[in-house]
Amino acid sequence: MTTSWLESAQDSPFGLHNLPYGVFSTADQPGRRRIGVAVGDFVLDAGAAARAVGEPSVLLDADTLNPLLAAGRPTWTAVRAALTAWLGDSSYRAAVSPHLHPVGEVTLHLPFEVADYVDFYASEHHATNLGKIFRPGTEPLTPNWKHLPIGYHGRAGTIVVSGTDVVRPNGQRKAPSEPLPSYGPSRRLDIEAEVAFVVGAGSELGKPVALADFREHVFGVCLLNDWSARDIQAWEYVPLGPFLGKSFASSLSPWVVPLDALEHARVSPPPREFELLPYLDDRDGEPWGLDLTLTVRLNGHVISRPPFASMYWTAAQQLAHLTANGASLRPGDLYASGTISGPEVESRGALIELTWNGENPVKLPDGTSRSYLEDGDTVTITATAPGPDGALISFGEVTGRIVP
Template sequence: MTWLAIPQDSPYGIHNLPYGVFSANDQPGRRRIGVRIGDHVLDAGAAARAVGAPSVLLDADTLNPLMAAGRRTWREVRGALTEWLADEAHRPAVAPCLLPLAEVELHLPFEVADYVDFYASEHHASNLGRIFRPGSEPLTPNWKHLPIGYHGRAGTVVVSGTPVVRPSGQRKAPADAAPGFGKSRRLDIEAEVGFVVGAPSELGTAVPMSAFREHVFGVCLLNDWSARDIQAWEYVPLGPFLGKSFATSVSPWIVPLDALEHARVAPPARDVEPLGYLDDRGGEPWGLDLAIEVSLNGHRISRPPFATMYWTAAQQLAHMTVNGASLRTGDLFASGTVSGPEVDTRGALIELTWNGENPVKLPDGTTRTFLEDGDEVVMTATAPGPDGSRIGFGEVTGRILP
């Protein structure tokens, strides 16, 4: 319980306390670490000073110093924040440090060091295989042996609400004799979940699955915008490049890993035995029961279930470091498109419309195969919390500009 008056069913109760970075209307140039509680943002550094607690990590203008401090510090800080908002004795000092959410601007909460995107949904990978390789096995031979991924562009990770300019690049349809250049005509979304690295690792040292919670600070929502026509022409033989690198949107709140204990579930049964460093059958399960919703122009078009993901974030972390690649504070790695078994649980338009064959119908009578200029995409998610509560992730939104 908290002394702050918030609805009992708020997904931003005291069991959540996600971190973000904000600026207030009275000081628009000053960025501060904030913690969401209900429809308020707690100025974390100011609250620490008000109660006489150490504030150096919370006085930063980005989450990176706090994330770099490691899990012991993360737990101490989270425990202190919970105490300040739960103990009535702290109310006189802490209450003045609360600002209405509507009166602040939210920023990218951390400096992104590196960005890796995976391909972990069997439903998504199978659907794309059936679309592009009809009559063949939908999954590539390596898919169930390792988490497939690619390196993205850290510098174009943007916070929710940042407009997305339609990208240009080379395109070549199968019937075209030669490639041409122009704006993407097949702009798509990918509903994903992002994992933010806090504590770094040494170069040349693999990070095992058992160390997942020692390195991962928290979780966010992510939209991996995709220009399918640019991607289709460029991705052989080295994979996505300009079709992905123009923008990746993330939600402004980072939900601490410790807030998701009640959301943890076993991953789906696997029919191929993984190699030892990816074998999680005897360890902690890191599947997560997240309920995602995707809306296009205010109309819900999909509800992808994250619990169906074949590869977990712990396996992904182990795989991307098994060759000795180091982790840095601020590394972001994403799950890949989240898709379920039903049509209305697919996390990308290319699946929802089956590569344009079955357009999505909107309430205004229009249809979409891919995104048009002016379209706005909104993704939200919640997860189970203690005592029947829900944990909210905020929104990741983006509007397409010409």
């Protein structure tokens, strides 16, 4: 593992083994968005650094990551190697260091323009819990659940960067006990702690992407909070699935951790109950389970630690399924895991599960408790993964505050 000449990058979860990409601006030029790379306590202006070392790149001199995403795996590998050299080899120090901005002094933006957004439903514990809550008296997992990764399309245009306030959505809802629906602010506003995968290289319409080609198409990984209005969702979602209960906002973390940084985080997914169809069968390949641990804080208080390694379906299986019908990919497609919930109460990634639909409110240190989110509440999700030589990889955070 290469060491950086930048002191704050040494022993940092934002060391050279991580180097996530984002888009930032500075206070003196607020309208000028630039590609940045997080390293130690700094953000490297990647385009300026490339020019300074004499390796100018149109891919790094952009206001979104989309051109870099579209460039494909060989380019991603080359760019990562160049960044590692610039920050690891002290001969570059004089040229590169003027382009480091303290992370606290920059504004972070949505790192890329989202093309299509898909949300999966890959946690067995989450799907079981929601089945019990939404469809009591029936088998909680639908018969298809262990044969294919269930997913649906969400709204790409309302994905917002971490830190954006979330307006409590209005909507139509009807409790079973009410004779007619009403319209007003959601009374059951919830979170969903998820991991999201960023598609780089596109694919051709009509050509499925095989499990083994996952790495050629997926550029990196973010955190996502898929805010959910449970009352709106419960009334609308039969028969065509979630719509307005989700589409008001989803918050995305500003840093895209390169897939290359996660080799040490790979683990086997849980044993599968049924033999999978060949296009989903990853027993003979290198499965893409990932040992990320998320932490969910409500107003600073830890309420859950969802374990991503427990997910039944991997991101590679999700991509193979998403394209199994020939659907094409575009640079900037984003697909999320679905809520991550482990087997224990304190590892559940949504309030509806943590509080069992409000029956057991979460107690906060200030003496209050929550069934669902209140106006003014701030939810922050962070995550780490194992890196090389015992190092940690940080995913930064995705945070958002509820406003009326």
